[in-house]
Amino acid sequence: MEESWVNSAERIGADLHLELSGPGGRRAALIRALREAVRGGRLAPGTRLPPYRSLAADLGVARNTVADAYAELVAEGWLTARQGSGTRVADRVEPLRHAARRPVEAPPRARGPRHDLRQGSPDTSSFPRAAWLASYRRALQQAPSEVFGPGDPAGRRELREALTEYLARARGVRTEPDRIVICSGFAHALGLLFGGGASGVLRGPLAVEAYGLGFHRELLTAAGVRTVPLPLDEDGARVGLLGRERGVLLTPAHQFPTGGPLHASRRAAVIAWARARGTVVLEDDYDGEFRYDRRPVGALQGLDPERVIHVGSVSKSLSPALRLGWMVLPQRYVGDVLAAKGDREAWASVPDQLGLADFIVSGAYDRHVRRMRQRYRGRRDRLVAALAEHAPRVTVTGVAAGLHAVLRLPPGTERATVEAAVRQGVALDGLAGFRHPEADMEARDGLVVGYATPSEHAYGAALDALCGVLP
Incomplete structure (x- = not known):
């Protein structure tokens, strides 16, 4: 069997794969290959074919072989040939459909909820397209050519330098560019830190908050890491109960999902525990920029950069679709994390890094965060007011911060409320779904409501629908 790729983009707009095989010589093989390309729809009606000489050179056949094949297919009606227009696929030729085949229809898309109040997403309609496009264009215009080749597993230095300044200013993080590793988000960071199992950068058991993302616990379990739940109260995780664990994972600025910050005395206590044990605190700073009743609480990392791994991303501030995050590491972990990351593949997009x-640096990120902070604060205020008017038995817990709120429900009503919401087309999460299966604390009935998720014009209707299903 002989094959040839006809690299004719400048002539017919795309590469054409022809198989020259079977009996009858090269001319007959070429006729069969072209006829099949037309019949199967790979050469659409009106497509201009390469000149004799070009196709002959690409295929390694005589020019007369191509001319004869074209002439035969013109006579059969597969092709047309006109002076000045070249040889083209005839307009009247339709691709042959196999008798046993039926047109494949896309399956109907499942109807989504009428009102989406699930946590985990910003208002995607508010993505700053114009400002992002301006930064992206500027970054690409200024980028050296080496940007488009293999790069640094730590991430582009331009982004690590920008993050060093921003995190120090906005979150109180103390670091330098060489201690930042770019990743694609918190889950990716967990994979890099614990993915090696017993030989990973970090090892279990790992203490975690009694309420948190089940997805993160599943990742850790899959990596062979046992998680030990820490009870919560109004001051955050009860870090005084920490024992011989090899680390602890916290959301100290805004406990996820219950909503309270880690009390100052407990922030100091967990750092003291990490120093005494020679271990580390893993800080998930998932929405630290969004505090509405006061200035945001600074990052825990600022208390001891050698005992805290600070992880952040743009998933809440910009979009989870960008897949851009960062780890601010104690110096002793940098080399091991880079080794775990490897020299290729597990990188965030370099053009996206430059765009961010x-x-x-241009200030567009600060402006966007300030704008969204005002918008989300307004939405939270509307939620609290709507509950006071229409569902006074339901209260919002936690501080005024973040992109979601936990609604405290009367005991025994969570499951029925979630089911009623589903029937009314309202998507939200019950608090029970975030509880660690081994948590040793009283279960709470509640709803986790993502007030940032709907677009601005849809939020009012979503609030009305929510109030309609509350007890």
């Missing part, structure tokens, strides 16, 4: 660096 420009977005931060």
